[in-house]
Amino acid sequence: xxxxxxxxxxxxxxxxxxxxxxxxxxxxxxxxxxxxxxxxxxxxxxxxxxxxxxxxxxxxxxxxxxxxxxxxxxxxxxxxxxxxxxxxxxxxxxxxxxxxxxxxxxxxxxxxxxxxxxxxxxxxxxxxxxxxxxxxxxxxxxxxx
Amino acid sequence: xxxxxxxxxxxxxxxxxxxxxxxxxxxxxxxxxxxxxxxxxxxxxxxxxxxxxxxxxxxxxxxxxxxxxxxxxxxxxxxxxxxxxxxxxxxxxxxxxxxxxxxxxxxxxxxxxxxxxxxxxxxxxxxxxxxxxxxxxxxxxxxxxxxxxxxxxxxxxxxxxxxxxxxxxxxxxxxxxxxxxxxxxxxxxxxxxxxxxxxxxxxxxxxxxxxxxxxxxxxxxxxxxxxxxxxxxxxxxxxxxxxxxxxxxxxxxxxxxxxxxxxxxxxxxxxxxxxxxxxxxxxxxxxxxxxxxxxxxxxxxxxxxxxxxxxxxxxxxxxxxxxxxxxxxxxxxxxxxxxxxxxxxxxxxxxxxxxxxxxxxxxxxxxxxxxxxxxxxxxxxxxxxxxxxxxxxxxxxxxxxxxxxxxxxxxxxxxxxxxxxxxxxxxxxxxxxxxxxxxxxxxxxxxxxxxxxxxxxxxxxxxx
Numbered sequence: 001x002x003x004x005x006x007x008x009x010x011x012x013x014x015x016x017x018x019x020x021x022x023x024x025x026x027x028x029x030x031x032x033x034x035x036x037x038x039x040x041x042x043x044x045x046x047x048x049x050x051x052x053x054x055x056x057x058x059x060x061x062x063x064x065x066x067x068x069x070x071x072x073x074x075x076x077x078x079x080x081x082x083x084x085x086x087x088x089x090x091x092x093x094x095x096x097x098x099x100x101x102x103x104x105x106x107x108x109x110x111x112x113x114x115x116x117x118x119x120x121x122x123x124x125x126x127x128x129x130x131x132x133x134x135x136x137x138x139x140x141x142x143x144x145x
Numbered sequence: 146x147x148x149x150x151x152x153x154x155x156x157x158x159x160x161x162x163x164x165x166x167x168x169x170x171x172x173x174x175x176x177x178x179x180x181x182x183x184x185x186x187x188x189x190x191x192x193x194x195x196x197x198x199x200x201x202x203x204x205x206x207x208x209x210x211x212x213x214x215x216x217x218x219x220x221x222x223x224x225x226x227x228x229x230x231x232x233x234x235x236x237x238x239x240x241x242x243x244x245x246x247x248x249x250x251x252x253x254x255x256x257x258x259x260x261x262x263x264x265x266x267x268x269x270x271x272x273x274x275x276x277x278x279x280x281x282x283x284x285x286x287x288x289x290x291x292x293x294x295x296x297x298x299x300x301x302x303x304x305x306x307x308x309x310x311x312x313x314x315x316x317x318x319x320x321x322x323x324x325x326x327x328x329x330x331x332x333x334x335x336x337x338x339x340x341x342x343x344x345x346x347x348x349x350x351x352x353x354x355x356x357x358x359x360x361x362x363x364x365x366x367x368x369x370x371x372x373x374x375x376x377x378x379x380x381x382x383x384x385x386x387x388x389x390x391x392x393x394x395x396x397x398x399x400x401x402x403x404x405x406x407x408x409x410x411x412x413x414x415x416x417x418x419x420x421x422x423x424x425x426x427x428x429x430x431x432x433x434x435x436x437x438x439x440x441x442x443x444x445x446x447x448x449x450x451x452x453x454x455x456x457x458x459x460x461x462x463x464x465x466x467x468x469x470x471x472x473x474x475x476x477x478x479x480x481x482x483x484x485x486x487x488x489x490x491x492x493x494x495x496x497x498x499x500x501x502x503x504x505x506x507x508x509x510x511x512x513x514x515x516x517x518x519x520x521x522x523x524x525x526x527x528x529x530x531x532x533x534x535x536x537x538x539x540x541x542x543x544x545x546x547x548x549x550x551x552x553x554x555x556x557x558x559x560x561x562x563x564x565x566x567x568x569x570x571x572x573x574x575x576x577x578x579x580x581x582x583x584x585x586x587x588x589x590x591x592x593x594x595x596x597x598x599x600x601x602x603x604x605x606x607x608x609x
Contacts, residue, residue, distance in 0.1 A: 036402060
């Protein structure tokens, strides 16, 4: 690098740039937190949904599936599974319930988690709530996720 | 080795390499599960194997970063480590926590592990990469705080260099942003938004500071180039990393229910994210060309140059490939993401840790550089691992492009599992490349034990 560009200048760009853009990030974060009540479907965040989210977490569903595109890419996207399954929580519950204990020979299969009926309802309600979040451009592009 | 306490790095590096082997064994297991869906089912389902794969990566990289800091900071600060006993104690605490957590994943169902570790008291489990039981997370915080105290006191009471200041800034950032791992709101949009404050601000933020400072340190040592020149590069690289990377977080806020302006902010700033990585490549080749001596450790020079190139390709090029919102609309959460993740982590963070190990391990074993045969084997392992990682990335990209077309782009989108069957050939090829990577890694481990002719120090102008 040329001598006219000194180490001091480089250091100032680092400190100035880092502080400035960090403050912008905080500012945009405040704005985002204020704006998301319009999109985040919080009106449907019932106790049942919260319990469903907990079950989603403690069974590490994200380790195979994506949810709004984030997670593992081994199994289908579930952010829109409620729509894909014909807007039926029964269909979701039926699928989870019907998984064979020892899998399907040669193929990927979801484990059998032995959920109670109450738990199944909670998970289905959670997935219904996620489907209700308003995403930019209605991502994913189509019902297949 | 100028200071005895630098030698503590050795145990950290050995643990790092051991866990790296574990990570790759689970990696090839996962690759096989992609094509033989019932492999190890239901004993080790995919999600468990994946948790082990990604968590081992994070833990061994942390071992690598800590070992690097313990090696580098005393020498830069021109004093012994503030509390060597604490560094040794924390090694065993961290190793025990890491091993117990991995065993927990493997031996009991994840939900049982959550119950056993009383996750309900402070629920933090079950988010990608942050699957560790809450108690493990608390353990990580304790270890990192003790580490930061130790390193921080060494720097504060010793000579301060740009390298140590940048390194400690990165490490403090690592600790601070990890605290978001304890914030798990019920609201999924908020949950996802702040989850990225750990994940993105680590790997596309403060970790880049750590990486750049480690690379700068090794380059000073192996080239003998003037510190002033290297420090100027270091500042401008990390300036660009934070200027692009902080708002670049926005590329994760396209499709999670956050405001539309993130599409612009995220696209524009993350399009700038390749710049610091490109500068790192220029930097590394520049100083190696201007070297004032030929360091006998040729393998370390190779790793240093390789890091710069592969980080640019993996993080820079493969990141840019799918970061613009209109492109990401189709590629989000597909094998394209997996392709990018693999080469970026390998190129940037795996390789920079291996660079540090390559440079420092011979010195800690009482040599200036490893013997000739060991170096040749190490360089073979470099090429085997690096080239197979390029192929893993290319095959996953091929799988991803087809997946995007068949599942998202064509007139008649097909269901996920139908598409997975159609792109199976790419998963087989990826698995073969993964096995070659494993062979390269085993060769790497073997290179530490290889006997051969000792190297002569040809350019003794500067001593390390």
